[in-house]
Amino acid sequence: MSNVTYAFINGIEVSSMPDIFDGPATMVGFADQTVDFAAANLQTMYRFNVGGGYIPPSNDTGIARAWFDDTPYVFGVMQGVTYNAGPRFHVKYPSEIAEYAAPIEVYTGTRSMGSDARVNQNYNLTWTMGVDANFTYVVRLHFCELLLNRPNQRAFDIYVNNKTAQSDADVIEMTSERGVPVYKDFAVHMPDEPGDDVLWIALHPSVALRPQFYDAILSGLEVFKLNDTAGNLAAPDPSPSKMLAEAEMGASDKAGSRKSKEQTHMATVMGGTAGGAAAVGIVAAICVVVYHNKKSRELSGNESHTSGWLPMYNSHTSGSKSSGHLAANLAGMCRHFSLSEMKTATKNFSESLVIGVGGFGKVYSGMVDGDTKVAIKRSNPSSEQGVLEFQTEIEMLSKLRHRHLVSLIGFCEDNNEMILVYDYMEHGTLREHLYNKGGKPPLSWRCRLDICIGAARGLHYLHTGAKYTIIHRDVKTTNILVDENWVAKVSDFGLSKSGSTTVNQAHVSTMVKGSFGYLDPEYFRRQQLTDKSDVYSFGVVLFEVLMARPALNPALPREQVSLADYALICQRKGTLADVVDPTIKDQIAPECLIKFAETAEKCLADQGIERPSMGDVLWNLEFAMQLQTTFDGGSGRQRGEVDGSGRPVLEPSNSYGSTTTLGTSSNSRAHESCVILEEEDDDITNGAAFSQIVQPTGR
Numbered sequence: 001m002s003n004v005t006y007a008f009i010n011g012i013e014v015s016s017m018p019d020i021f022d023g024p025a026t027m028v029g030f031a032d033q034t035v036d037f038a039a040a041n042l043q044t045m046y047r048f049n050v051g052g053g054y055i056p057p058s059n060d061t062g063i064a065r066a067w068f069d070d071t072p073y074v075f076g077v078m079q080g081v082t083y084n085a086g087p088r089f090h091v092k093y094p095s096e097i098a099e100y101a102a103p104i105e106v107y108t109g110t111r112s113m114g115s116d117a118r119v120n121q122n123y124n125l126t127w128t129m130g131v132d133a134n135f136t137y138v139v140r141l142h143f144c145e146l147l148l149n150r151p152n153q154r155a156f157d158i159y160v161n162n163k164t165a166q167s168d169a170d171v172i173e174m175t176s177e178r179g180v181p182v183y184k185d186f187a188v189h190m191p192d193e194p195g196d197d198v199l200w201i202a203l204h205p206s207v208a209l210r211p212q213f214y215d216a217i218l219s220g221l222e223v224f225k226l227n228d229t230a231g232n233l234a235a236p237d238p239s240p241s242k243m244l245a246e247a248e249m250g251a252s253d254k255a256g257s258r259k260s261k262e263q264t265h266m267a268t269v270m271g272g273t274a275g276g277a278a279a280v281g282i283v284a285a286i287c288v289v290v291y292h293n294k295k296s297r298e299l300s301g302n303e304s305h306t307s308g309w310l311p312m313y314n315s316h317t318s319g320s321k322s323s324g325h326l327a328a329n330l331a332g333m334c335r336h337f338s339l340s341e342m343k344t345a346t347k348n349f350s351e352s353l354v355i356g357v358g359g360f361g362k363v364y365s366g367m368v369d370g371d372t373k374v375a376i377k378r379s380n381p382s383s384e385q386g387v388l389e390f391q392t393e394i395e396m397l398s399k400l401r402h403r404h405l406v407s408l409i410g411f412c413e414d415n416n417e418m419i420l421v422y423d424y425m426e427h428g429t430l431r432e433h434l435y436n437k438g439g440k441p442p443l444s445w446r447c448r449l450d451i452c453i454g455a456a457r458g459l460h461y462l463h464t465g466a467k468y469t470i471i472h473r474d475v476k477t478t479n480i481l482v483d484e485n486w487v488a489k490v491s492d493f494g495l496s497k498s499g500s501t502t503v504n505q506a507h508v509s510t511m512v513k514g515s516f517g518y519l520d521p522e523y524f525r526r527q528q529l530t531d532k533s534d535v536y537s538f539g540v541v542l543f544e545v546l547m548a549r550p551a552l553n554p555a556l557p558r559e560q561v562s563l564a565d566y567a568l569i570c571q572r573k574g575t576l577a578d579v580v581d582p583t584i585k586d587q588i589a590p591e592c593l594i595k596f597a598e599t600a601e602k603c604l605a606d607q608g609i610e611r612p613s614m615g616d617v618l619w620n621l622e623f624a625m626q627l628q629t630t631f632d633g634g635s636g637r638q639r640g641e642v643d644g645s646g647r648p649v650l651e652p653s654n655s656y657g658s659t660t661t662l663g664t665s666s667n668s669r670a671h672e673s674c675v676i677l678e679e680e681d682d683d684i685t686n687g688a689a690f691s692q693i694v695q696p697t698g699r
Helices: 171-175 240-248 251-256 266-271 278-299 315-319 323-329 339-345 387-397 430-434 445-464 521-526 531-547 563-573 590-603 614-631
Strands: 025-027 042-049 081-084 109-112 125-130 135-143 156-160 163-169 182-190 198-205 220-226 354-357 361-368 372-379 408-412 419-423 469-471 480-482 488-490 497-499 659-661 675-677
Touching: 042 125, 135 198, 156 182, 163 182, 171 182, 339 361, 339 372, 339 408, 339 419, 387 408, 387 419, 430 480, 430 531, 445 469, 445 480, 445 488, 445 531, 445 614, 469 531, 521 531, 531 563, 531 590, 531 614, 563 590, 590 614
Parallel strands: 025 182
Antiparallel strands: 042 220, 081 109, 125 198, 135 182, 135 220, 156 163, 156 198, 354 361, 361 372, 372 419, 408 419, 469 497, 480 488, 659 675
């Protein structure tokens, strides 16, 4: 065999890019040493939109970078909680950070540790990434505080490869205000020793500063490889035995075997930061990209794969390869719309018809079949949800038919589009009415109570009425919609789980997902999901309906930040009546308030076993309505009449069961009468899945 070897490339493309490397990086483990990586040749190893979905190059203005989902690289079962402030959140780039440092979508989403301080102090929020040994790497961490606005509310320590990179990091202290991006650069050398082919990034709440919240956040993460002393970026080819071993072991097992080691070879470290032969670096980088593309083709579709090169995971793009099979798999479940029908229904997806933006994409109001008004949800290529969620929603929600659940009408998958069509909810979300969003009028107490009863009916059906138990997992006021007849309908089943056993017999072990303020603390601690997790979230909803204040409000004093905690304090002190929403305070019967508050309090029990079932919650709410009716004198208005301000009393729906019309107190502000339904027999089967129809922010 000849000892002569050759290298070749098929093409080189050079494009002008702004300078995003503006200063030295602190060498981890050597506080007095820095690396001037602006003068080195760099290869991008990883680029993550932490807590968010894939961002294609077309959405990264100026530099055209691809940002990937970080989920496959989060280490361990404690993966924290993601939060997205939504596209309307205003990000204010400071003068020292250019807007092309990272897209706005990176800074409007975060991954944090969660709300339980005791749990957070006992684990690290950790990412692990395969890298090449004997190279120096620069780690860039992007931060943007979205919820808090004062120093020392959230402070944390940053670790790189089990060494402290920065202690007591406080984003507000770095930026002075909420919504201002900032990034930190750290350099670390990976010696050529066994086990040193995994890069660890970890965050842990600061204990020394004793902040208000023991938590940590991260918005974006980038990892760059610097050339070695010879100007080289290429790593030696792995041996066949090593490749086989890596294929057989999971990324987490491989990462877990690594132990902390002392940094050595400082001469190699500093030498690796020097400028080298630029042409050699470019050729080596292109060869690496060719190798990466080859591996991508071999490993496409494997979401759990952890690559030593660029991330392979993209739920949206990888899923599109199989979306062509959806129509055949889902034939007969619901209607299959063509893309031309969807364009006609939405006037070619006109921005004027957008009624909401959620984790899946934009939601449009539209007309199908000439006169049927619908909500049309179109997937965004940068969405955190992909074909698997799309298919699950269709398979599950198409089997549900219940008065208090939003119905799926059909879907479209032409030309790799992912579009879902739902019943249109004329009066939007419960949250909009509680906070007078979009000009929505405030609801009377009776109407609020009736909406809570309807939502409880929908959740009770999910827990007990279908073939398999269904746990919603994201119960909140944004996900309770109201139709033209003021009938409440539960929506957004994107996080729901179903099992083949009843929840009374078993739990579902799952990664913690949900929404800040509504999340069951027991579920967060144990990662064991039961129907009582929905009960807890619904308890927060009940207090939110009563008090008309958000589940979390960091601007309030510490004891009032969490609605659940504050409401329980007021309930136990006997001062709850003093914090009731002033617009309904005079409408509530004292006995009704007592029963309603007791029901909500039981829902928020710390242990799931102490919480009532959703059936018990429903019974108690209906009893509270009876107490309100007795207080009002039991003489409800008849439908079709007008109220004291000349507004028509709402007409009841005649599609399901019998109805009982209940009156209201004389000083109701709006919607003086709502329908209470007798138990109806629904043609029900199995399922549940739905993502935000009208959701101003993603998860």
